[in-house]
Amino acid sequence: MNIDLSVVIRTTEALITGFLGILPRLAVGLLVFGIFYLLARTVRSGVRQYALRRGGDRALELAIGRLAQSAILLLGLLFAAVAAFPSFTPADLVSTLGLGGVAIGFAFKDIFQNFLAGILILVTRPYRVGDQIVYKEYEGAVEDIQTRATYI
Numbered sequence: 001m002n003i004d005l006s007v008v009i010r011t012t013e014a015l016i017t018g019f020l021g022i023l024p025r026l027a028v029g030l031l032v033f034g035i036f037y038l039l040a041r042t043v044r045s046g047v048r049q050y051a052l053r054r055g056g057d058r059a060l061e062l063a064i065g066r067l068a069q070s071a072i073l074l075l076g077l078l079f080a081a082v083a084a085f086p087s088f089t090p091a092d093l094v095s096t097l098g099l100g101g102v103a104i105g106f107a108f109k110d111i112f113q114n115f116l117a118g119i120l121i122l123v124t125r126p127y128r129v130g131d132q133i134v135y136k137e138y139e140g141a142v143e144d145i146q147t148r149a150t151y152i
Contacts, residue, residue, distance in 0.1 A: 022084075029084025036076020044069040060122040114149075121145060 044065040051061030081088050122145060127133060131142045133152060140152035 033080035
């Protein structure tokens with residue numbers, strides 16, 4: 001039985017050559033993402049320091065800090081993807097998500113509603129930790145207020 005390994009060797013050489021050609025762009029992409037990661041951590045820390053100086057609500061500053069950090073990281077991921085793969089554009093991502101994005105949106109609708117309701121509770125402060133709440137036959141004291149839940 002004769003086995004011709006030349007096709008396997010040529011394919012392997014082409015893969016290695018292609019990977020080595022992409023490697024500098026991947027390094028640049030990782031560097032760009034690293035810069036955005038450090039920026040996101042700095043912004044989150046800055047929000048925390050600002051809230052502590054202002055005497056703000058700890059849960060609210062955590063939520064705003066996390067939102068800012070997540071937004072910067074997402075933006076950094078898009079910049080890194082464009083740096084690593086020049087043919088990639090964010091418009092390609094949006095068009096790829098298409099109908100799937102709508103389905104994901106409907107699937108997470110309740111989670112997003114609860115999250116936004118939690119943010120509104122933290123911002124408007126209709127009640128605070130320690131307040132007594134009575135709803136129908138339920139009664140309790142507020143123990144903790146977070147972005148997605150209020151513990152009674």
